[in-house]
Amino acid sequence: MLYMRSVSEDRTARAVIRDEALRLFAVQGPGTATMRQVGAAAGVSPALVVHHFGSKEGLREAVDGHVLATFEAMLGELTGEGGAVGLSPEAAGSLGEAFVRHLPPDSPMPAYLRWLLLSDVEAGRRLFGKLFELSRVTLDGLVAAGMATPGHDPAVRAAFLLVNDLAVLLLRDHLTGVLGFDPLSAAGMGRWAPEMLSVYAGGLTAAPPGHDPKEARHDR
Numbered sequence: 001m002l003y004m005r006s007v008s009e010d011r012t013a014r015a016v017i018r019d020e021a022l023r024l025f026a027v028q029g030p031g032t033a034t035m036r037q038v039g040a041a042a043g044v045s046p047a048l049v050v051h052h053f054g055s056k057e058g059l060r061e062a063v064d065g066h067v068l069a070t071f072e073a074m075l076g077e078l079t080g081e082g083g084a085v086g087l088s089p090e091a092a093g094s095l096g097e098a099f100v101r102h103l104p105p106d107s108p109m110p111a112y113l114r115w116l117l118l119s120d121v122e123a124g125r126r127l128f129g130k131l132f133e134l135s136r137v138t139l140d141g142l143v144a145a146g147m148a149t150p151g152h153d154p155a156v157r158a159a160f161l162l163v164n165d166l167a168v169l170l171l172r173d174h175l176t177g178v179l180g181f182d183p184l185s186a187a188g189m190g191r192w193a194p195e196m197l198s199v200y201a202g203g204l205t206a207a208p209p210g211h212d213p214k215e216a217r218h219d220r
Helices: 010-028 035-042 046-053 056-081 094-102 109-118 122-144 154-170 172-179 186-202
Strands: none
Touching: 010 035, 010 046, 010 056, 010 109, 035 046, 035 056, 046 056, 056 094, 056 109, 056 122, 109 122, 109 154, 122 154, 154 172, 154 186
16 A cells, blocks of 8 residues: 555645655755655655655656746746846845745745755756846846946846845845844845845945934844
8 A cells, every 4th residue: 555644646646745855855955855754744655755756866856846847937927027136116125025925934945945056956057047047137127227237247246136135045044043033024025125225226325215314223
């Protein structure tokens, strides 16, 4: 008997296994999590995991494909809106806002994305390339709209803006620890975006929009 719990159809079983593998991979990394652990988390036998994915590598490819498809859909939404990666007031922190809109707070995808981007794997390189192209398109759009200048080296400027946005994702847990709020939560974006925009617009000497220095408060 392959099932340890009732699963109505193979497609559902495959999705359940894939999603539980994603959760384990996000915490442990794909190299550490075992097929047996994935099966136990999904409530099925290791034999059923092998039945659906063939091998550990096949399971990892399915997880990577699912994650890439999800992020590509989010990036496509941003491109379709003509939104910037956290540059214009209308699209302030739009990459972060896309996470808030599309992913539940407990989604393992941001953690797995961190692993992908910091590991020498093809899926990570592919995703970073797509993010970089989005950043270049975004910068070009802002330049055309008179909201930014391309700088002396537009490619480097686009890369700089991208890594600043990705740093929030990659260091999300540490930022939450020191700030006392999650910068990628709906409420956290309300605090993060004004500071980010003021620095992008006017440098470190600029005050956030609507900021009154006399009322400034510094959380300790």
